[in-house]
Amino acid sequence: xxxxxxxxxxxxxxxxxxxxxxxxxKDISLSKLKLPIYFPLDNDAKLTLxxxxxxxxxxxxxxxxxxxxxxxxxxxxxxxxxxxQLNNQILKDTxxxxxxxxxxxxxxxxxxxxxxxxxxxxxxxxxxxxAFFNNYTRCFFACYxxxxxxxxxxxxxxxxxxxxxxxxxxxS
Numbered sequence: 001x002x003x004x005x006x007x008x009x010x011x012x013x014x015x016x017x018x019x020x021x022x023x024x025x026k027d028i029s030l031s032k033l034k035l036p037i038y039f040p041l042d043n044d045a046k047l048t049l050x051x052x053x054x055x056x057x058x059x060x061x062x063x064x065x066x067x068x069x070x071x072x073x074x075x076x077x078x079x080x081x082x083x084x085q086l087n088n089q090i091l092k093d094t095x096x097x098x099x100x101x102x103x104x105x106x107x108x109x110x111x112x113x114x115x116x117x118x119x120x121x122x123x124x125x126x127x128x129x130x131a132f133f134n135n136y137t138r139c140f141f142a143c144y145x146x147x148x149x150x151x152x153x154x155x156x157x158x159x160x161x162x163x164x165x166x167x168x169x170x171x172s
Contacts, residue, residue, distance in 0.1 A: 024161045046108040050117040053129040056093040085133045097129045
């Protein structure tokens with residue numbers, strides 16, 4: 001009984017995350033949400049995404065290597081409850097999140113194959129899983145490539161995601 005309840009809870013959480021991811025990337029492809037990052041475009045697509053979002057485990061290792069991990073985990077703009085919720089979510093994350101092509105069939109969003117995503121050079125942007133918190137009204141999103149790390153806090157207003165705060169880091 002407990003494992004069935006846990007499985008159902010996990011499915012509901014995944015469905016909600018998928019719903020919010022669809023809204024967010026549709027808004028980006030329609031230029032309703034303008035993030036100051038480069039999304040590689042395809043001829044027919046408005047937006048090209050990798051096959052998966054990397055786990056926070058990989059991202060935290062990169063931040064520790066660059067001595068930037070304290071900046072990420074402080075989250076000074078958040079209240080203490082949101083900070084604790086987000087930190088717990090990030091520190092426990094170890095799995096990639098695979099994007100399904102069927103989520104964006106009619107949206108002119110191209111999802112690269114797994115082999116194409118893995119085949120990209122180190123300068124290709126790596127996306128980190130979106131971390132939703134505060135009952136899916138806030139989202140933390142990060143990406144990195146080369147010596148650049150971009151972190152975004154987004155909030156949901158009137159069923160659409162907007163930029164709340166941006167942290168850009170470029171190493172010299």
